[in-house]
Amino acid sequence: MHRRSTQPHIPSRLRLLLWILCINGGLLALEGILQRLDGTGKLLWMIEPRFNKTADAQFGPYAYRSNAAAYINIVWPVCLGFWLALRKAMFRRRLENRKVGGGSQALLLPCAVVMAASPIFSTSRGGALVGIVQILVTTVILFVATRRERTLIRVGSLSLSICILGLTAYLGWKQLQERLENVFVDNLSNRTEIYANAKQIAADFPVLGTGAGTFGSVYFLYKEAAQTWEAYLHDDWMETRTTFGWVGFGLILVMLGIVLLRWFAPGGIRASWELVMLTWLGMAGCLFHAKFDFPFQIYSILLLFLLLCGILFSVSRSENGNRG
Numbered sequence: 001m002h003r004r005s006t007q008p009h010i011p012s013r014l015r016l017l018l019w020i021l022c023i024n025g026g027l028l029a030l031e032g033i034l035q036r037l038d039g040t041g042k043l044l045w046m047i048e049p050r051f052n053k054t055a056d057a058q059f060g061p062y063a064y065r066s067n068a069a070a071y072i073n074i075v076w077p078v079c080l081g082f083w084l085a086l087r088k089a090m091f092r093r094r095l096e097n098r099k100v101g102g103g104s105q106a107l108l109l110p111c112a113v114v115m116a117a118s119p120i121f122s123t124s125r126g127g128a129l130v131g132i133v134q135i136l137v138t139t140v141i142l143f144v145a146t147r148r149e150r151t152l153i154r155v156g157s158l159s160l161s162i163c164i165l166g167l168t169a170y171l172g173w174k175q176l177q178e179r180l181e182n183v184f185v186d187n188l189s190n191r192t193e194i195y196a197n198a199k200q201i202a203a204d205f206p207v208l209g210t211g212a213g214t215f216g217s218v219y220f221l222y223k224e225a226a227q228t229w230e231a232y233l234h235d236d237w238m239e240t241r242t243t244f245g246w247v248g249f250g251l252i253l254v255m256l257g258i259v260l261l262r263w264f265a266p267g268g269i270r271a272s273w274e275l276v277m278l279t280w281l282g283m284a285g286c287l288f289h290a291k292f293d294f295p296f297q298i299y300s301i302l303l304l305f306l307l308l309c310g311i312l313f314s315v316s317r318s319e320n321g322n323r324g
Contacts (some may be wrong), residue, residue, distance in 0.1 A: 008266035010085060011269060014311065016081045021304075025075035026111030029118035032060030032068055036121065059122040059311045062298075069119035069127020070295035073280040074304055076253075079280030083108040084145055088272060116164045130285040137166055137281055145274045151224045191292070197222045198233050202242045203207055207247030233295050238292035259309045268316035276315060279308055 010018070035045065039055050042048050051064035059068035066131060086105035116135060119127035201210065201222055210218045216231040233239035243250045262268070263276050286295055286305060296299045 009089070009270060010275075012120055014269065014314075017307075017311075018078070021075055021307075022082060022108055022111050024078040025072060025079060025115050029069075029072050029111075029115040032062075032118055033121060035060060059118070059124075065122040066124040066127055066289070066293045067295060067298050067301065069122045069124035069131070070286055070289045070293065071298075071301050071304065072115045073119050073127060073130050073134060073285045073289065074301070075112040075309070076112050077138060077278040077282040077285070078275075078308065079108050079112040079115065080138060080142075081272075081275035083254055084111065084142075084274040084278075085272045088274070093174055099139050113164055126289045130289050132187075134281055134285050137277065139275065141277060141281075157273070192226055194219075194230050194233055195238065197227075197236065198235070198238055198242055204237065205242070205245060207245045208247055209243045209249075210323070212243055212248075215239050215243055234293055236294055236296045241296070256309075259312050262313050266314060266318040268314050268318075270318065271315035273317065276312065276317075279312060282322060 031044070035043075036055060036059060038045075039057050041053050041058070043058060043061050049058070052065075054056055057065060059065040062068035062071070079178055083105050086108075090105070102297070115136075116131060119131035122128075138282060154155045197219060198215075201215075215233060216229075219231075219233075220229050233242070242254065244252065260280065263271070283305060286301070290296055296305070
């Protein structure tokens, strides 16, 4: 009994939360793919947004494809890590033979595949770049996680990555390639002029910033007459520094660092390294994407990111007697 209690255990409420996130993410990705294939310009086939009225600019319930890609790129590595954690726990309890598809956790695999494919299919340049890097890193993690498994299982892990890349290439590589070829021609969709104006704002308000949520209002005062007004900077790192100043920006970085390092401290819920590392990977992808877009200005993405921060702050690699 003592030996069994030292193994990672996912409490029932946390397990239910992760199931909801993964199934919801899989359904969202599937709906986005079907909506794009249908060619409708209405979100969920019901609502025409004020902006981005064409199907190629939308994805699923998001009027801006990059926001959809950012959300999904957070969820699918967590989904795969959750599958690995459940699979490991089931093997250790010896409830069934060692096989890839056994147990209810097998439902997570198709969800992860569809989600991993959809950011590239969405034709979001940032989302596709983040997604491809995540797929490559995930392949390495899968090989390490299954290093003691049979060769067939390790080959299956590689086949999973190949399946994801093959599905995305079939669905949307042609459209994405056209956008990648124009990445320097359109000056990152005219982001360069927004960045130049934002640097001036940051220089005028260096310490405390302009105030949370004020970028859109302040930007109107700094843009040239011929330039388009923008509500978002398309660089959440710079927008945070502009609106919160170096003081607020520094505090946010400190809190983020504490969350990421919490797993190495004792106490909390004992979690498997695969789940933690893949959660880190999903969050790192969003942080990288935020350098070229505005995912943290979207409430659903911000809420998901903070929710994962809360989960990471509650888990540890050290044993804890409270099993939950």
